[in-house]
Amino acid sequence: MSAALRRGALAAFAAASLLTLSACGDADKGGEQPSAAQSSGPATGSAAPAPGKGAGARPLTGEQAKAALLTPGDLPSGWEVNKDIPAYDVGATGMQFGKAGTAACQPLLDAFVGADNGPKAQAHAMTDLKQAGETGIQMTQGITSYQEAEAVKIMQQKIDFGACGKFAAKGADGTTDQAAGSELTVPALGDGARGMRVVFAATEEGVSIQHDIAAVRVGGTVVTVSQASFTTADTAAFEASLRKAVEKVQKVQKAQQKAGAKA
Known part of the structure; x- marks a missing residue:
């Protein structure tokens, strides 16, 4: 399989030539609304943004975003930091998996916050974790903080799942894989939650990889979790x-609110 999965891919299999990882991103890109397809809104079973809930919340700082990242101690036993992926900040677009051959399907590769033309993040942090042993399951978590109105727009963007049952995804190395997108029901958390699944088809050189992706808005911050697995x-x-x-x-x-009240 090629580099279509970008930074969020299964780095553990790079040595076996199944994947070639490449990270890219620029936190200063954007300023416009995220790209929006034409049909499906928030995924079934997810909570719609609650008016007024978390209203007026200030964006997190970079240090606050980093402090809120998951650590192995926050997870069920058997997870560890993925040292195969260098720890550096690539900006919100680093959550992106690749470039879709069909414009309507690009949001499926943007992991909600990774659009090149999306709103400018006030702060972004991410971490990569992996499940110990031979399962190969990995997880990328991101915390991306915006002005609240921009976070609401991101969570309300339309994604045309109907048009993206099969589409081409170009990786950073220029190779192209076939991908399939679908809605994914996730727990109704925060001020709104959405989920989607993107499966990259097997090739002669590699294997099929499934990404389950969830995003939750908490005020002006979008929490994203992307889990990559082979089969289960x-x-x-x-x-x-x-x-x-x-x-x-x-x-x-x-x-943050408590400190602000004392100021």
Whole structure:
């Protein structure tokens, strides 16, 4: 399989020539609304943004975003930091998996916050974790903070799942894979939650890889969790990680509000 999965790919299999990882991103890109396809809105089973809930929340700082990232201690046993992927900040577009051959399908590769023409993030942090052992399951978590109105737009963007049952995805190395997108029901958390699944088809050189992706808005911050697996996703760990990630952001925001009230 090629580099279509970009930074969020399964780095553990790079040595086996199944993947070639490439990270890119520029936190200063954007300023416009994220690209929007024409049909499907928020995924079935996800919570719609709640008017007034979390209203007026200030964007997190870079240090606050980093402090809210998941650590192995936050997850069920058997997870560790993925040292195969260098720890550096590539900006919100680093969550992106590749470039879609069909414009309507690009949001499926943007992991909600990774659009090249999306709103400018006020702060962004991300981490990569992997499940110990031979499962190969990996997880990328991002915390991207915006002005709240921009975070709402990101969560409300339309994604045309009907048109993206099969589409081409070009990786950073110039190779192209076939991908398929569908809606994914995720826990109703925060001020709105959405999910989607992107499966990259097997090739002669590689294997099929599934990405389960969830995004939750907490005020002006979008929490994203993307789990990559070969055949069987660890749904329990995926949902537990999402819940914990949201909880950590909420805790940071409460501390931020408390400090602001004392100022």
